[in-house]
Amino acid sequence: MKGLVLSAQWExxxxxxxxxxxKRTGKAVEGFNIxxxxxxxxxxxxQPKPGPGEVLLxxxxxxxxxxxxxxxxxxxxxxxxxxxxxxFPAIIGHEFSGKIVEIGPGPxxxxxxxxxxxxxxxxxxxxxxxxxxxxFPNHCANLEEIGFTIDGAMAEYIVxxxxxxxxxxxxxxxxxxxxxxxxxxxxxxxxxxAYNGIFERAGGFRPGPTLSSMVPVRSVWVxxxxxxxxxxxx
Amino acid sequence: xxxxxxxxxxxxxxxxxxxxxxxxxxxVSPSEVVMDLTRGAGADMSxxxxxxxDKTIPEMEKTLAINxxxxxxxxxxxxxxxxxxxxxxxxxxxxxxxxxSGHAIFPSVIRMMGSGLIDNSKxxxxxxxxxxxxxxxxxATKREDGKIIIKP
Numbered sequence: 001m002k003g004l005v006l007s008a009q010w011e012x013x014x015x016x017x018x019x020x021x022x023k024r025t026g027k028a029v030e031g032f033n034i035x036x037x038x039x040x041x042x043x044x045x046x047q048p049k050p051g052p053g054e055v056l057l058x059x060x061x062x063x064x065x066x067x068x069x070x071x072x073x074x075x076x077x078x079x080x081x082x083x084x085x086x087x088f089p090a091i092i093g094h095e096f097s098g099k100i101v102e103i104g105p106g107p108x109x110x111x112x113x114x115x116x117x118x119x120x121x122x123x124x125x126x127x128x129x130x131x132x133x134x135x136f137p138n139h140c141a142n143l144e145e146i147g148f149t150i151d152g153a154m155a156e157y158i159v160x161x162x163x164x165x166x167x168x169x170x171x172x173x174x175x176x177x178x179x180x181x182x183x184x185x186x187x188x189x190x191x192x193x194a195y196n197g198i199f200e201r202a203g204g205f206r207p208g209p210t211l212s213s214m215v216p217v218r219s220v221w222v223x224x225x226x227x228x229x230x231x232x233x234x
Numbered sequence: 235x236x237x238x239x240x241x242x243x244x245x246x247x248x249x250x251x252x253x254x255x256x257x258x259x260x261x262v263s264p265s266e267v268v269m270d271l272t273r274g275a276g277a278d279m280s281x282x283x284x285x286x287x288d289k290t291i292p293e294m295e296k297t298l299a300i301n302x303x304x305x306x307x308x309x310x311x312x313x314x315x316x317x318x319x320x321x322x323x324x325x326x327x328x329x330x331x332x333x334x335s336g337h338a339i340f341p342s343v344i345r346m347m348g349s350g351l352i353d354n355s356k357x358x359x360x361x362x363x364x365x366x367x368x369x370x371x372x373x374a375t376k377r378e379d380g381k382i383i384i385k386p
Contacts, residue, residue: 002364002365002386004364004367004368030311032311040368040371042364042365042367042368058386059386060385060386061383061384061385062383062384062386063381063382063383063384064370064371064374064381064382064383064384066285067309068371068374069371069374069375072371072372072374072375073375083309083310083311084309093384119340119344121334121335121340122334123333123334123335125335125336135336136336137333137335137336138332138333138334138335138336139332139333153386154364154367154384154386155364155386156364156386164335166340166341166344167344168344169348170344170345170347170348170349171344171347171348173348174347174348174349174350175355179385180355183355183358183361183383183385184347184353184354184355184358185347186383187354187357187358187381188340188343188344188347189334190381191343191347191352191354192334192339192340192343193307193331193333193334194281194283194307195334195339195342195343196331196332196333196334196337196339197281197283197305197306197307197329197331198279198281198305200331200337200339201305201329201330201331202279202303202304202305202327202329202331203303203329205278205279205303206278
């Protein structure tokens with residue numbers, strides 16, 4: 001199958017102290033201090049097989065995130081601009097929707113059937129570390145990230161853990177144009193990042209507040225703003 | 235809802251999806267604009283999603299309403315000097331946010347999209363077939379689009 005593969009050289013900057021975690025796992029915690037000479041290529045790669053607890057998706061839509069742009073762009077020393085957790089080579093792309101075409105063994109995939117339409121979380125939380133058990137999966141100690149440390153969705157197929165998949169049938173009920181529904185479903189992930197920040201973390205807002213936002217519009221925060229400005233604005 | 239965005243096409247998009255007022259932060263003083271529009275009350279919530287907190291947080295802390303909140307969502311590996319006196323005087327809080335998992339977030343957002351409370355079709359401005367993914371990324375670097383979608 002075709003996939004957009006990002007490869008880069010592990011060349012820590014002379015000013016950067018590589019941590020024991022980074023040495024042990026090959027995962028850069030501070031990607032922009034380690035990954036040099038990034039190269040993005042459309043490659044022919046083997047179609048992945050779903051293992052226990054996993055499903056194989058035919059990808060129907062994958063959005064481009066600012067992070068993807070920060071893999072494509074680099075600084076004057078040819079290091080990637082993206083600062084975070086990364087392990088290459090990997091297929092990039094983490095805002096996606098697709099159809100389940102195969103279900104791996106194990107109970108996790110039983111909630112789905114072949115043909116189901118889903119989107120998925122990008123954070124691959126383990127479920128057994130202290131943070132996960134305490135109810136904080138976004139702070140998992142064994143975190144992998146789809147399209148950052150493991151293969152992502154700018155490809156024809158992707159294998160994803162079933163526990164990360166969510167049905168998007170209601171989005172198809174909303175949009176009669178099927179392609180539009182797939183595309184909209186691929187924007188679920190960035191919208192969830194906004195929701196997590198504004199409502200889960202910051203506790204949201206009561207009716208009638210003023211919000212100010214410094215945003216790339218593609219990240220859709222503004223759509224949460226049902227509250228309106230004071231009357232003098234209208 | 236007041237939005238600040240440096241890209242002109244994205245400012246138009248922001249208006250289309252519900253912002254009441256949209257400004258180019260390079261052309262105005264964002265903190266003055268917020269204080270003016272709120273008649274000195276300040277913002278109840280500020281959202282940092284630009285990944286440029288060294289530039290945005292100093293503006294946001296000047297516009298904290300009493301009990302005002304700042305959500306840090308954009309990523310940036312940079313130190314940000316903060317004037318904590320503002321947070322004391324205004325009873326302010328800053329929240330670090332990472333990720334999207336748990337807390338019933340995915341099913342809640344999908345429900346809002348399915349019911350029409352959020353219509354993200356408005357922010358999708360380009361689609362490219364998978365074999366043109368590199369061209370799509372090149373276009374994305376121009377920062378003129380809303381969301382670009384690749385279609386395998």
